[in-house]
Amino acid sequence: MPDLTDEILELIRRTSSDLPADVEKRLRASVEKEAPGSAARGALETILKNVELSRQNSTPICQDTGTPIFYVKYPEGWSTRKLRAQIRTALAEATKRSYMRPNAVDAIYDKNSGNNLGGDDFPYIHFDEVEGDELTIELMLKGGxxxxxxxxxxxxxxxxxxxxxxxxxxxxxxxxxxxxxxxxxxxxxxxxxxxxxxxxxxxxxxxxxxxxxxxxxxxxxxxxxxxxxxxxxxxxxxxxxxxxxxxxxxxxxxxxxxxxxxxxxxxxxxxxxxxxxxxxxxxxxxxxxx
Amino acid sequence: MREVAIPISDDVIKSLKVGEPVTLTGVMVTGRDTVHKWLVETFIKKTRAPQGDDLQVYEALKPLLAGGVIYHCGPVVSGMEAKPPTGTMEYKFVAAGPTTSIREEPYQADVMKHFNIKGVIGKGGMGPKTLKGCQEVPFVYFHAIGGAASYIAQSVTKVLDVYKLDFGVPEALWVIEVKDFPVVVTMDAHGQSLHAVVEEQSNKVLQELLAKA
Structure with a gap:
């Protein structure tokens, strides 16, 4: 089984800094619906400038890089234990590189772990075994x-x-x-x-x-x-x-x-x-x- | 666009009106959930005894906040590891948009009054207690664009200091120098709130929609 840590790190970088095309398209279409000079239009224009800047500089679109939610569909024979470890290593590295904000806070002791890793619940990882030989990893970052x-x-x-x-x-x-x-x-x-x-x-x-x-x-x-x-x-x-x-x-x-x-x-x-x-x-x- | 320098005088605060876009230049301090709770419990309501460096940080904050601005922000900061061989820190704000302000509603007016703070920056607006405080202290609520974190970080020219880093990077008090930081006044010192207006109007539309079918 290959080590995908670097590839997952790249997935995290892209997710945090590069807004998907379908979302950006909707935002661009919305600008025209708002009155020129309105605060609403100004907000959308700033949002779009930010989208371009984040993509260019590989910096987070939003400082709240959210809960990392991973959905992994793996073919028979892959180890979910190893995949989990690779995802966690990649996430800690992404945090070090400022693609992600350290966001895992122990709710009882109020302590931020500093590397985005909490217990098994953080990051959230869902595994499904699928037919065929393709492995897919989807990542969503949902802010607080x-x-x-x-x-x-x-x-x-x-x-x-x-x-x-x-x-x-x-x-x-x-x-x-x-x-x-x-x-x-x-x-x-x-x-x-x-x-x-x-x-x-x-x-x-x-x-x-x-x-x-x-x-x-x-x-x-x-x-x-x-x-x-x-x-x-x-x-x-x-x-x-x-x-x-x-x-x-x-x-x-x-x-x-x-x-x-x-x-x-x-x-x-x-x-x-x-x-x-x-x-x-x-x-x-x-x-x-x- | 109107430029406002920090520290801000009461006269300037009173001249700001809801809907006005302005840019801010000067020194401000970030503070969000943990900071507001800590300030109120330790120094305002005094239900908790000061611990560790609490009193030193309090003394350092007083001159920074008097006439100043507090920013509801939990930034992404690079340079979190000391640079060899000198061991100096070179913090830089990489992403620094506003966080939702309403969570500070129980604390905000008391904090503003205690430190004589003239502006609070956040997103989503705040409620009646804060609006009343805007008139009394006086201060205004500045709305930054939520999620525009890379863009806003460009207005942060320098990280001057950080207090309470043990609260975690997002919750610490970061002292920053900003230039042309873009905001819109959405709650002013004359009792006006854009958020109250939008909420009331949208509720009227909602009631009409609910009455259908």
Missing amino acids: GCENIGAQYSLPDSRVGAGRDLAGVRKVVLDAVQKAQGQGCAPGILGVAIGGDRGSSYLASKEVLFEKMGSLNADPKLAALETQLAEEANTLGIGPMGFGGQTTVLDTKITGLSRLPASYFVSVSYMCWAYRRRKMVVRENEVIYD
């Missing part, structure tokens, strides 16, 4: 500001008049966006999971954020709700940074899970505009970055 405004609803919710159906889902998601205001670094991207238990629901609301922007949901009902939610959220007028404006949400992604008869959870993971996610594929002796 947007993570803090994530929300979970248990339906029915009488405060917003939400019943146990997609109409109810629409209501609670709009409520979550209004409550978030600019706190999660709007314009944001919404990851929504319907069903599951409290844990699996929140997790799925993050996993759905690995999807590319603009890709259509295979379920026509969910595809329609995704479009409707992004459109309606943008009528709230919260705007970039909460300055007021047309662009509050860039995209919405929804996924469904099985639920217990008694439970109907809707989880909303809010992703900031600095939507950092990258993928690497290992095929024979070749490593390809997206």
Whole structure:
């Protein structure tokens, strides 16, 4: 089994400093929707300047390099124990090189480990064995500001008049966006999971954020709700940074899970505009970055 | 764009209005969650006895903060290892955007008043207690662009000092020199808050949307 530490380090560098093309494209399109001279337009212009600068200098797009969330799909025969060790070594090195901020703080003793390594929970690494001979590693960096405004609803919710159906889902998601205001670094991207238990629901609301922007949901009902939610959220007028404006949400992604008869959870993971996610594929002796 | 030099006088603070973009030049100090809690518990409410170098740091902070600016920021800093052979530190801000300010809502007004701080920089805005403090102290809330970390780090010309590094790099008090640091006034000393306005208007739209279907 090859040592992928250097390649994973490169994946981390790219993820932290180089915003994916689909996200940048959406941000560029949003600028034109904001009034010339408005604070909203100024915010988006600064954001785009920052995106270019970070890419040029290999510096973090955002100083909050977030929770590193790795999803590894490995063919039969790979050692997840070794892959975990390689990911951890690469992350510590990336922190030393200032691609990442030391972000792992022991919650009981309030001590920052200094190298981004906590217990087995930090970084978060998920392994899945897959068929075929390709290994893929996906990385998402999700900052604390947007993570803090994530929300979970248990339906029915009488405060917003939400019943146990997609109409109810629409209501609670709009409520979550209004409550978030600019706190999660709007314009944001919404990851929504319907069903599951409290844990699996929140997790799925993050996993759905690995999807590319603009890709259509295979379920026509969910595809329609995704479009409707992004459109309606943008009528709230919260705007970039909460300055007021047309662009509050860039995209919405929804996924469904099985639920217990008694439970109907809707989880909303809010992703900031600095939507950092990258993928690497290992095929024979070749490593390809997206 | 209007340029504001730090330290800032009360007259200048009172002349700043919500919506105005300004650039800041001078010396400021970073401080976020751990710092605000520590300041309030140790020196303002005094529910915790000073420990270690607490009192020395307090004395060093007083002149830096009087008339000054506190920045809600947990930076990425390079040069964290001493340079051989002299052992000197060459800290540099690599990425330094604002963090969400609302978490400091319980503490902010008290900290501003205690040290006579004239400006707080962050993102997302703050609540009624801080807005009341803006009028009383007086001070203003400057909004920086969240996530624009590489861009903002370019305005940090020098890292002058660091206190409480044992809080961790993001939570330490970094004393920095900035030039043309770009911000927008979103809460002023006259009781105006852009955040309160946007929240109220968006809530009105939300209620209309919830009434449908």
